[in-house]
Amino acid sequence: MSGLFVAFDGPGGAGKSTTVRLLRERLSEEGLPVVATTEPSHSALGRFTRAHTGDYRGLSLACLVAADRYHHLDTEIRPALAAERLVLCDRYLASSLVLQAGIDGVPSEFVRALNTHVDLPDLNVIMTAPPDVLRERLTTRGSHGRFEDDPANTGREIVLYQEVLPMLEGIGVSTLVIDTSPDVEVTVSRLIRTIQALWSHRHPQ
């Protein structure tokens, strides 16, 4: 028996962080042993990487986020799963496939090779919304870095996340695409039902 690993990816402004925060609160209230985390992680390397996505690009940023991912797996994700926790991760492998390969132009085989030894999530939620909705949210909230500074990237990311779905499914990752245009409560309620069902299946009473 082990825990359950759910990753959340999608274009900037799709609602990943908001949703993971609300899921952590609500699922904890329901008694599930939730660990919410993020990539880049809260480690020194993760904080460095997050602070310098504008300075490091392409191959170098691909290596930084992959190194942080392996450290994150070793120090947080695998121990939590071994302790039968529910791990919710704000960004994971799909973000590298889209941002490093799709946007920065790193050969996708190289990004995949860098990530050969990462654990795959039990479910990868891909959050999305129409470009005008995302741009409006990013304008209101403010940009989190260079990928969001270029308005053209929003539409590109939406398409790229669609394009990585077959690849993720091909390596055995279950994916769930969610349009977050409706109110956040709609998204969160749906995800609570999905995650509770997966958890109950894995941990029958």
Ligand SMILES: Nc1ncnc2c1ncn2[C@@H]1O[C@H](COP(=O)(O)OP(=O)(O)OP(=O)(O)O)[C@@H](O)[C@H]1O
């Ligand atoms: N249905 C929704 N789901 C989630 N967030 C929403 C929704 N509707 C509006 N928002 C708002 O969109 C904004 C962006 O949300 P959030 O920061 O969670 O996105 P994100 O995907 O984590 O973005 P980034 O990739 O830039 O970190 C927030 O201000 C949030 O309140």
Ligand SMILES: Cc1cn([C@H]2C[C@H](O)[C@@H](COP(=O)(O)O)O2)c(=O)[nH]c1=O
């Ligand atoms: C996991 C991951 C992250 N990044 C970049 C993308 C953003 O610039 C930051 C994360 O910040 P956000 O608030 O979650 O948008 O890190 C990346 O380039 N590749 C990755 O795999």
